[in-house]
Amino acid sequence: AQKITQTQPGMFVQEKEAVTLDCTYDTSDPSYGLFWYKQPSSGEMIFLIYQGSYDQQNATEGRYSLNFQKARKSANLVISASQLGDSAMYFCAMREELRLSGGYNKLIFGAGTRLAVHP
Amino acid sequence: DTEVTQTPKHLVMGMTNKKSLKCEQHMGHRAMYWYKQKAKKPPELMFVYSYEKLSINESVPSRFSPECPNSSLLNLHLHALQPEDSALYLCASSQKPQGGYGYTFGSGTRLTVV
Numbered sequence: 001a002q003k004i005t006q007t008q009p010g011m012f013v014q015e016k017e018a019v020t021l022d023c024t025y026d027t028s029d030p031s032y033g034l035f036w037y038k039q040p041s042s043g044e045m046i047f048l049i050y051q052g053s054y055d056q057q058n059a060t061e062g063r064y065s066l067n068f069q070k071a072r073k074s075a076n077l078v079i080s081a082s083q084l085g086d087s088a089m090y091f092c093a094m095r096e097e098l099r100l101s102g103g104y105n106k107l108i109f110g111a112g113t114r115l116a117v118h119p
Numbered sequence: 120d121t122e123v124t125q126t127p128k129h130l131v132m133g134m135t136n137k138k139s140l141k142c143e144q145h146m147g148h149r150a151m152y153w154y155k156q157k158a159k160k161p162p163e164l165m166f167v168y169s170y171e172k173l174s175i176n177e178s179v180p181s182r183f184s185p186e187c188p189n190s191s192l193l194n195l196h197l198h199a200l201q202p203e204d205s206a207l208y209l210c211a212s213s214q215k216p217q218g219g220y221g222y223t224f225g226s227g228t229r230l231t232v233v
Contacts, residue, residue, distance in 0.1 A: 035222070043207050045162070045224035091161055104174050105213075106152070107222060109161035 002027040002096045006110035013082045013117055020067070021077040021113045023092030029053075033095040034075045035107065036066065040088045048090075051075055082117045089114050122146075125210050125225035132200065133233055140195040140228045142210030148223070151193040153185060154209040156227070162209055168193060200232045 003026040013019040025034065036048040051059045051066045059066040067076040079086055092110040123144045132138045142151065150169050154162035167175035168187045182204075184196040193210060210225045 037224075043209075043227040043229065045209060045211070045227075047222065047224075104150070104167050104169060106164045106167065106175070107162075107211075109163075112161055 002029070002032075002094055002108055004092050004094050004108055004110035006092055006113050008113045009111070010114045010116070013079075013115065015084060015117055015119050016081055018078060018080045019082055019115065021079070021090050021092075021115065023075045023077065023110060025073050025075060025092075025094050027073075027094065027096075029097065034066070034068070035093040035095070036064070036075075036077045037091045037093060037109075038086075038088045039091060039112075045091070049077065079115075084117050084119060087115060087117045123210055123212055123223050123225035125208075125228050127228060128226065129229045129231075131231045131233060132197065134200060134202070136200075137196070137198045139197065140208055140210075140230075142193040142195075142225055143191055144212045144223070145191055146212065146214075146223065147190075148212035148214050149190065150213045150215060151187065152211040152213075152222075153193070153195055154211060154224075156207040156209055158206070166195075197230075200230075202232050205230055205232045 005024045032053045034051045038046045049059050049061045049064045049066050051068045058068050063080045065078045089112045091112045093107045095105050096108050126141045152167050153165040155165050156162040164177050165179045166185045171187045182199050186194040207227045207229050209227045211222050213222045
């Protein structure tokens with residue numbers, strides 16, 4: 001079974017500093033996808049960034065970058081130049097194929113990391 | 120339109136009530152999902168609809184009844200719920216059920232069962 005581990009329940013960062021949120025995963029599938037989502041207190045899950053297992057380069061989206069280390073099975077999220085609005089819960093997730101169900105996919109999530117940005 | 124819209128945003132219901140949650144998307148996505156998220160926990164999959172047909176039921180109790188009337192709309196009918204069913208219910212969609220990577224989530228419905 002696939003598994004996602006986020007070992008940091010909470011993180012603090014000073015405004016304008018960079019912060020790294022850790023994520024490790026476990027899968028025996030050669031093809032997989034990794035996601036990071038942001039969930040503010042309002043509840044919406046906001047997609048931030050995606051990394052495919054065969055992607056040669058680390059994914060980047062604006063201030064977000066993914067430090068993908070395939071051999072170590074880690075997919076850490078780096079947020080540069082933190083802003084107050086970045087305070088939220090952050091989830092790492094993996095796309096899991098439901099093999100016995102015609103290949104449909106679902107997302108499995110880590111426990112999340114709550115990020116607080118201080119002025 | 121790149122949104123998944125969920126209504127209502129908040130719902131309080133008694134254990135004998137019948138209510139429905141609604142989810143709508145106009146992105147042409149052919150897979151739609153219901154997730155349940157308890158407080159301080161990650162979301163967990165409940166149902167997957169693919170091309171308007173129920174494809175996955177993750178052993179969800181029958182007091183939750185999903186329905187997909189058309190390719191844009193997904194409902195979750197609630198009946199005889201328990202207080203432990205209080206949670207954030209998230210709807211999501213993706214372009215296709217197999218492969219691809221884009222999952223778009225709605226803002227959720229915060230359900231309280233009293």
